[in-house]
Amino acid sequence: MAITAKMVQELRERTGAGMMDCKKALTETNGDMEAAIDLMRKSGALKAEKKSGRVAAEGRVVIKTTPDRKVAALVEVNSETDFVAKDANFVEFAEAVADAVLAKRPADMAALAALPLASGQTVEEARAALVAKIGENIQVRRFQIVEASEGAIATYLHSNNKIGVAVSVTGEEELGKDLAMHIAASRPVCLDESGVPADIVARERDVQLDIVMQSGKSREIAEKMLEGKMRKFLAELTLLGQPFVKDANQTVAQLLKSKGAKVTTFVRFEAGEGIEKKQENFADEVKAQAAQAAQ
Structure with a gap:
């Protein structure tokens, strides 16, 4: 049975699960909606997706470049807390996703989710497994490929791994590094x-x-x-x-x-930018937990 976009959308609305998980479940159950839901429950996909409503505004930016520095891939992967963003499993996942993006250059986020990793899992499968293991909402938020039509790609990754820049520039290597640092600090919106x-x-x-x-x-x-x-x-x-x-x-x-140089393009990623972070009141949170425990 052909799996249509409408069927995938319906399953997403009923379960809150990711698009790739929904399509996979429908394919394996030959389009049976209820059977697909049961399959996702058994596989743990829904368990992971229950955390998808929580705000993932922390995380890290990863940059990968080809040996000739003609192409760079920037990827942002988010977590709920900065603690998890530093976890070795999270870092390994983010690095693997960036490697896959540079190697395969997917067209969009749906294509990225289906990319195979060295582990044999797809990006989406690895993400869901990591959510289940760590217990936080983890999302691959965005990626971008930067290509140098002239010159080479200069990059800068801030020490906290939250700000990353790739800039295509002609001229000296040191100039490229300076410009990448400038972009990180000054946040230009566009070239001109x-x-x-x-x-x-x-x-x-x-x-x-x-x-x-x-x-x-x-x-x-x-x-x-x-x-x-x-x-x-x-x-x-x-x-x-x-x-x-x-x-x-x-x-x-x-x-x-x-310097007789020019910039053709640049990209700046900052982890969590544009995401509204939930402001927690610790005292209120403790009171709420105490009240719940007393019930």
Whole structure:
């Protein structure tokens, strides 16, 4: 029986399990929904997925590069606590996923989940097994492949393994290292002004125009002030417009020009960025546990 996307979606909604687990269970049970649920219960897939609702905002970033440094793979793997992010089993899993991404270059997260690891398990199977072993929600959140059309890939991984950068740059190796560290520290959104999303520019312009008009300046002066504010805003967002972290007297664009070098692309990952972390009150948590124990 052909397993359709609708069937997979229905099983996901009923179990909360991962897409690959659902598809596998339906395939093995020839599309029988109830039998698939029973199979997942027996295999432990649902046990692992019960933890999927918990926020995984900690973790680590892993970077792998080809020997010629023409291609790099960045992967972010998340856990619930920083303690688990340092666990040897977690680190081994994250490293194995990054190796697989660099070797196979999957098209998307679904393809990544199905990648075979050296252990013989798929990424998703290994993830679910690790959840069951460690007892925390663990997620492979994202990955990206960076290729150098010119020059080579320079990388930087912060000492806490939570910030990773890969940048494609021509020129000296030391320059590449400096630029990767700059990107890690200064968080540029894109390479240059052409890469800033139009909606972000429009929203900022509206805000700044309102602020300028409140100053009571003439329209002519207000427009000049607005343009100055927008130039500063765009410079702060773009790698080429930012002051170089090692020499604030020159921008990154000026640095590259002086070295006869150029950057074609970059990627910056920070573990947990954009994930809303649940704020726990330890005293309240202890009270809740004590109350539950007294029942």
